[in-house]
Structure formats: C-alpha cells, structure tokens
Amino acid sequence: MKYVLVIHGGSGTILKENMSASREQDYLHTLENALQAGEKMLKCGQTAVDAVEAAIKTMEDSPLFNAGKGAVFTHDEKNEMDASIMDGRTLAAGSVSGVRRLKNPLSVARKVMENSAHVMLAGEGAEQFAKEQGCEFADASYFYNEERFQQLHEAKKSEKVMLDHSGENEMTDHNGGEMLGTVGAVALDTHGNTAAATSTGGMTNKKFGRIGDTPIIGSGTYANDDTCAVSCTGHGEYFMRNVVAYDMSALMDYKKYTLQQAADFIIQEKLKKQGGEGGLIALDREGNYVMNFNTAGMYRGVIREGHEGKVKIFK
Amino acid sequence: MKYVLVIHGGSGTILKENMSASREQDYLHTLENALQAGEKMLKCGQTAVDAVEAAIKTMEDSPLFNAGKGAVFTHDEKNEMDASIMDGRTLAAGSVSGVRRLKNPLSVARKVMENSAHVMLAGEGAEQFAKEQGCEFADASYFYNEERFQQLHEAKKSEKVMLDHSGENEMTDHNGGEMLGTVGAVALDTHGNTAAATSTGGMTNKKFGRIGDTPIIGSGTYANDDTCAVSCTGHGEYFMRNVVAYDMSALMDYKKYTLQQAADFIIQEKLKKQGGEGGLIALDREGNYVMNFNTAGMYRGVIREGHEGKVKIFK
Numbered sequence: 001m002k003y004v005l006v007i008h009g010g011s012g013t014i015l016k017e018n019m020s021a022s023r024e025q026d027y028l029h030t031l032e033n034a035l036q037a038g039e040k041m042l043k044c045g046q047t048a049v050d051a052v053e054a055a056i057k058t059m060e061d062s063p064l065f066n067a068g069k070g071a072v073f074t075h076d077e078k079n080e081m082d083a084s085i086m087d088g089r090t091l092a093a094g095s096v097s098g099v100r101r102l103k104n105p106l107s108v109a110r111k112v113m114e115n116s117a118h119v120m121l122a123g124e125g126a127e128q129f130a131k132e133q134g135c136e137f138a139d140a141s142y143f144y145n146e147e148r149f150q151q152l153h154e155a156k157k158s159e160k161v162m163l164d165h166s167g168e169n170e171m172t173d174h175n176g177g178e179m180l181g182t183v184g185a186v187a188l189d190t191h192g193n194t195a196a197a198t199s200t201g202g203m204t205n206k207k208f209g210r211i212g213d214t215p216i217i218g219s220g221t222y223a224n225d226d227t228c229a230v231s232c233t234g235h236g237e238y239f240m241r242n243v244v245a246y247d248m249s250a251l252m253d254y255k256k257y258t259l260q261q262a263a264d265f266i267i268q269e270k271l272k273k274q275g276g277e278g279g280l281i282a283l284d285r286e287g288n289y290v291m292n293f294n295t296a297g298m299y300r301g302v303i304r305e306g307h308e309g310k311v312k313i314f315k
Numbered sequence: 316m317k318y319v320l321v322i323h324g325g326s327g328t329i330l331k332e333n334m335s336a337s338r339e340q341d342y343l344h345t346l347e348n349a350l351q352a353g354e355k356m357l358k359c360g361q362t363a364v365d366a367v368e369a370a371i372k373t374m375e376d377s378p379l380f381n382a383g384k385g386a387v388f389t390h391d392e393k394n395e396m397d398a399s400i401m402d403g404r405t406l407a408a409g410s411v412s413g414v415r416r417l418k419n420p421l422s423v424a425r426k427v428m429e430n431s432a433h434v435m436l437a438g439e440g441a442e443q444f445a446k447e448q449g450c451e452f453a454d455a456s457y458f459y460n461e462e463r464f465q466q467l468h469e470a471k472k473s474e475k476v477m478l479d480h481s482g483e484n485e486m487t488d489h490n491g492g493e494m495l496g497t498v499g500a501v502a503l504d505t506h507g508n509t510a511a512a513t514s515t516g517g518m519t520n521k522k523f524g525r526i527g528d529t530p531i532i533g534s535g536t537y538a539n540d541d542t543c544a545v546s547c548t549g550h551g552e553y554f555m556r557n558v559v560a561y562d563m564s565a566l567m568d569y570k571k572y573t574l575q576q577a578a579d580f581i582i583q584e585k586l587k588k589q590g591g592e593g594g595l596i597a598l599d600r601e602g603n604y605v606m607n608f609n610t611a612g613m614y615r616g617v618i619r620e621g622h623e624g625k626v627k628i629f630k
Contacts (some may be wrong), residue, residue: 091556097526098437118525119555122413123438125524209440210433211412218533218558240434241406243533243561250565 001192002305003042006289007034007055009065010181011233011279014297016314024313027064031301031311034058038187039303048187048195048229049087049110056083056106056199059183063145065299066181068104071143071201073152079143081201082215083109084120088194088223095120097215102130103138106199109215111135119217148204155205182214184231186223186283190305194229194285196221196245212236218246225285227252228259233298234278238271248282259284263292316507317620318357321604322349322370324380325496326548326594329612331629339628342379346616346626349373353502354618363502363510363544364402364425371398371421371514374498378460380614381496383419386458386516388467394458396516397530398424399435403509403538410435412530417445418453421514424530426450434532463519470520497529499546501538501598505620509544509600511536511560527551533561540600542567543574548613549593553586563597574599578607 009031016024038055041047060068071079083105084095094113097120102108108130112121121129130137182200189195198221200214213220213236220236222245223229230245239245244266251262259282267279272294279293281300291300296315303309324346331339353370356362375383386394398420399410409428412435417423423445427436436444445452497515504510513536515529528535528551535551537560538544545560554560559581566577574597582594587609594608596615606615611630618624 086556093556116523117552118523119552120526120531122524122526125522129523207440208431208433208444209437211435211437216435216531216533217555218531218561222558237432237434240532241401241408243537243558246533246558246561247565250562250569254565254569 001188001190002287003190004188004283004287004289004302004304005035005038005042005051005055005185006281006283006291006302007031007038007183007185007300008231008233008279008281008291009059009183009299011293011295011298013295014299014313027299027313028311030059030062030064031299032309035301035303035309035311038185039309042187042189045190047191048189048193049085051187051189052085052185052195052197053107053110055185056183056197057104060104060106060199065183066201067183067199069143070145070148070181072148072204074202075205075207077152079201081105081199082211083197083199084215084217084221085109085113085197086195086217086221086223087113088196088225088229091224093119093217095215095217096122096126097211098123098209099126101127101137101139103136103142106197108133108135109197120215151204182233184233184281186229186231186281188283188285188287192225192285194223194225194283196223196229196231198231213239213244216240218243220245222246222249224249228282228284230280230282232278232280234295235276238274238276239278242266242270242276244280248280259288259290263290267292267294316503316505317602318505319503319598319602319604319617319619320350320353320357320366320370320500321596321598321606321617322346322353322498322500322615323546323548323594323596323606324374324498324614326608326610326613328610329628342614342628343626345374345377345379346614347624350616350618350624350626353500354624357502357504360505362506363504363508364400366502366504367400367500367510367512368421368425370500371498371512372419375419375421375514380498381516382498382514384458385460385463385496387463387519389517390520390522392467394516396420396514397526398512398514399530399532399536400424400428400512401510401532401536401538402428403511403540403544406539408434408532410530410532411437411441412526413438413524414441416442416452416454418451418457421512423448423450424512435530466519497548499548499596501544501546501596503598503600503602507540507600509538509540509598511538511544511546513546528554528559531555533558535560537561537564539564543597543599545595545597547593547595549610550591553589553591554593557581557585557591559595563595574603574605578605582607582609
C-alpha cells in the first residue's frame with residue numbers, strides 16, 4: 001500500500017492581504033516540517049497512529065498554531081487544551097480535555113487509547129494519568145506567548161472572544177466566538193490502516209470550562225479502516241451538534257457516498273446552511289483524500305508516497 | 316399528535332433472584348413517578364424538552380439511581396456527574412461533565428443549551444456557569460449515601476471497579492469496569508417534536524476524571540425530529556467508539572432502517588460482537604418507540620397518550 005498523510009492547522013478568515021510574507025513563510029515551513037515528521041514514520045513502515053502523532057507533535061511544539069505551545073489563553077489567563085486520536089484498524093480511541101500542563105496533549109490521548117480502559121479523561125485526572133505514564137509536563141512559562149496574551153487582553157477589552165486566525169489580530173465576535181487554530185492529521189500507512197487525530201488550545205477568552213469538538217470521538221475525530229479517517233476544525237459547537245467526523249463515515253457506509261461527496265455534503269451544504277464555519281481533512285483506504293473548508297482559508301498539507309509534499313493556506 | 320415518553324434507569328446484570336421484593340417495588344415506584352412527572356408536562360402541551368427534564372429530575376432526586384442524589388463515589392470519595400440534553404426540533408444541545416455540586420445536572424445541561432453559546436461545559440467552569448444561572452447546588456452531605464460509600468470501599472478493597480446494578484452489591488471487574496445506573500428519557504410532544512436526555516454519576520471507584528458517553532452528544536444522547544430521539548446506557552467506552560446515539564439517526568436517515576431495525580442492529584449485533592454491554596431507549600415522530608438492551612435487565616418505562624404507563628426491570 002502507498003502511504004498518504006494529510007494535515008491541517010485550522011481554518012478561518014485567513015486572508016492573504018492580512019498576512020505578512022514572512023509570517024506566511026513561517027506557517028508553510030512548519031506545515032512542511034509536520035508532513036516530514038509524519039512521513040518519516042510511514043516511510044519505514046510504522047503505523048498511521050505513529051504518523052499522525054509525529055505530525056501533530058511538530059505543530060503542538062510550534063508557537064504558530066493554537067495547540068500545545070501556541071495554545072491561546074482562557075479568560076482566567078490559563079491554557080486549557082483538548083486532544084483526541086482514533087485508530088481506524090481497531091476502532092480504539094483516546095482523548096483528553098481541559099488539560100493545562102501537558103506539553104503534548106495528543107501524545108497523552110494516545111496513552112489513554114493504548115494504556116487505559118477508557119476513552120476520555122478530563123482535567124486534573126487526565127494530568128494525574130499522564131504523570132503515571134511518564135508523559136512530559138510543561139509549566140506556564142512554556143505556554144506563555146506575548147502575542148496570545150495580547151489577544152486575550154484585546155478580547156477582554158472588547159468583551160468579545162477572538163478568532164485566532166481571523167487575519168492578524170483581527171477581532172470577531174462571531175456567534176459567541178470560536179477559535180480556529182486547531183491542528184489535525186489523518187494518515188494511511190503501508191499496511192493499509194488509517195488513523196485520525198486532532199489537538200487544540202481552545203478559544204481565546206473562553207469561560208466556564210467550555211469543551212469543543214476536538215476531544216469528542218465522532219465530532220472532531222473519527223477513524224475506521226472500512227470507511228475513512230477524519231479530523232475537523234472550525235466552530236466546534238456546529239461540529240458537535242452535527243457529529244461531523246462520524247457523519248463522514250456514516251454517509252460512506254450507509255449511503256455509499258464517496259469521500260469527496262460526503263465532505264462536500266457536510267461542509268458545503270449541511271454546515272453552510274446552518275452558518276457553521278470550518279473544514280475537515282479526511283482520507284480512505286484507497287488513498288483518496290480531501291481538504292474541504294467553507295472559510296477563506298485553512299492551513300493544510302498533504303504528502304503521498306512518490307509525490308512531493310504540498311502545503312497551502314488560502315483557497 | 317399523541318405524546319409518548321420513554322425512560323430508563325440503567326441496564327446491567329440485574330437479576331430477579333438478587334433483588335428483594337421491597338427493593339424491586341421501590342424501583343418500579345420511582346420509575347412510575349418519573350413517567351408521571353414527564354406526562355404531566357406533555358398533557359398540558361409543554362415541550363418534549365420539558366418532559367425529559369421533569370422525568371430525569373425525579374430519578375436524579377431519588378437515591379436509587381446513579382445520577383444526582385444517588386451518584387456513586389469516585390476513587391477520591393467524590394461524586395462526579397455528567398448529563399446532556401438535545402432538542403430534536405432545533406438540534407440545539409447542552410451538556411455538563413465532571414460536576415460535583417449540582418443538585419440536578421440535567422437541568423444545568425438544559426441551561427447550557429438554552430442560555431450559552433456552547434454545547435459542553437466541564438468541571439468547575441460548568442459550576443460557575445450554573446451559579447450565574449441560579450441553578451440549585453447541593454453539598455457533599457446531600458450526595459452521601461451509606462450504601463454507595465460501602466460499594467466504594469468494597470471496590471477499593473478488591474481494587475476493582477464496581478457495576479452499580481450487578482445484582483445487589485455484586486462486584487464485577489468487567490474490562491476495567493463500568494457503572495450501569497445511568498438514567499435517561501426520550502419524548503415526543505403534542506406538537507410533534509422530540510427530545511432526548513441522559514444523566515449519570517459515572518463509575519464507582521473511577522479515577523483520572525474519566526468521562527463516559529453520557530455527556531457526549533452523538534454517543535449517549537441525540538435527538539432529531541427527522542429521525543429519532545435516543546438515550547443510551549451501558550459500558551460507555553463502547554458507546555463512544557461506536558457513536559451509538561447518532562448511529563441510530565444515521566441508519567434511519569441514510570439506510571432507511573426503521574427505529575426497531577436500527578436499535579436491533581446496533582445493540583444486538585454491532586455492540587454484542589464487540590462485547591459492548593448496554594441498551595438504549597429511542598422514539599420517532601410517528602410515536603414508534605424501542606427499549607432495547609443486551610444485558611439481563613434494564614430499568615425502564617413508557618407512557619403514551621390514552622394508555623396506562625408500563626414499568627419493567629427484567630427481560
């Protein structure tokens with residue numbers, strides 16, 4: 001089987017006219033690094049799970065994306081992160097939500113999948129589990145980022161919540177607000193197995209321990225070798241109410257839609273009608289893939305065996 | 316339209332030979348009270364959302380079920396509760412997870428649905444929201460229950476987790492363990508609209524802030540007037556990986572299964588093959604309903620306009 005790896009770094013009102021050339025290059029460069037980190041795994045026969053973890057770790061370790069190091073600040077000036085992963089071969093899944101001190105939340109979600117009897121662990125309990133598993137912790141100074149902190153203060157000043165990628169520092173209210181800098185990856189490995197994973201820092205200025213679609217199996221992440229592997233990004237509440245990631249699988253399984261038909265129907269029709277902004281990446285066992293979004297842009301990239309990697313930001 | 320209300324109080328290894336006659340009567344009586352509380356709403360033209368909330372509040376206020384007052388103890392001798400609700404008319408949804416001091420978690424989930432921009436709020440943040448909404452709080456003494464506390468100590472002694480309804484005080488290990496005393500309700504109101512809701516106290520002796528399927532829209536709860544309203548109970552991890560509640564809707568929408576066919580396929584085939592124990596209640600706009608489980612018993616009841624209410628426990 002020929003491997004495929006697709007990644008995203010969030011969708012939103014990302015406009016070329018609002019982005020400096022050097023910043024654009026930084027994003028493209030980090031996306032390329034993420035593709036290479038994942039491809040390295042796939043090339044030497046490692047699993048789709050290994051590949052999505054490696055790709056996401058690269059983006060979590062970058063301050064550019066709203067996940068891991070680059071996580072935005074909550075109303076209380078904390079960073080609260082969510083992540084989930086699913087193995088399309090076994091339907092095993094793992095997820096963490098509301099974690100504050102984990103360097104790589106997605107790697108902990110993988111430990112939940114592989115070393116616990118559970119699917120989802122939350123908050124301090126999840127951190128206690130991570131500690132017992134020997135996962136890497138990071139303190140507030142690691143997550144501190146002057147730009148993110150300014151974003152919070154701008155958001156507080158205007159009592160709005162802020163769209164992370166709405167231009168550069170552009171403020172938007174947007175139906176109660178949504179953060180669009182989630183990262184995700186889906187992979188098909190040389191054994192013919194798939195995996196999907198998603199990681200996020202949530203929403204600038206968020207209150208009340210809000211959880212979005214990212215740690216929800218079926219909404220933000222889903223993988224099943226028989227249908228598809230999916231990672232979503234966008235206005236999370238819409239993705240939760242529409243159970244988007246599993247809906248991709250159900251449309252292919254029960255209605256015999258192709259990957260492309262399923263993604264077009266959900267992102268361009270169903271969500272658009274409701275005003276749900278966002279996008280998804282997905283692939284199937286045949287190596288077909290989609291990067292579908294109804295916003296101005298989505299940080300994204302794909303690499304396939306025998307092809308050069310491609311990274312893009314705008315439509 | 317003729318109204319219908321279906322409720323459950325959890326499924327599991329509930330055997331007649333393990334239950335005293337007086338305890339059986341207590342359960343049946345509380346189920347009847349829950350049906351009456353919901354029917355009262357439906358009779359005077361209130362919504363399906365009102366009916367499922369009223370029915371669940373009755374069960375949350377009883378010490379018999381593992382939700383609200385009867386919530387089991389975590390490893391740390393705390394009560395951590397989850398709940399979710401969905402309005403089939405609008406697809407609006409609300410959920411809380413890991414809350415410790417809320418008297419009626421399901422009523423707070425409804426506030427999240429109606430008075431916030433979000434779908435899911437967690438932990439202390441959810442409690443802060445509940446406070447601002449004027450919801451009722453309860454302290455540890457309200458949730459204290461000698462029998463539950465003994466269950467925790469028995470579970471700790473054997474380093475096992477305990478199935479709440481596995482006979483009376485029977486201990487089971489069971490793949491890392493699962494608590495099966497969740498409560499739920501689905502309703503069709505006289506306006507032809509549906510709603511679904513589920514509430515739980517989680518798992519005896521649980522650690523690490525584990526979250527099950529109950530607060531997950533698409534897994535534990537889902538409602539859509541065009542297909543069905545569903546509330547699940549059982550070994551949560553299986554219900555999460557299989558996105559059970561939304562799968563009911565997808566099978567009806569995309570594969571044109573009847574409510575009965577969809578429930579039989581998921582509970583008796585798909586989950587059974589995987590070893591996933593549990594059940595669900597569901598209804599559609601035509602007034603069809605199912606109470607389907609692959610365990611020895613499920614606390615359950617149904618009441619329809621023009622019919623006597625029926626409550627049952629065993630197969």
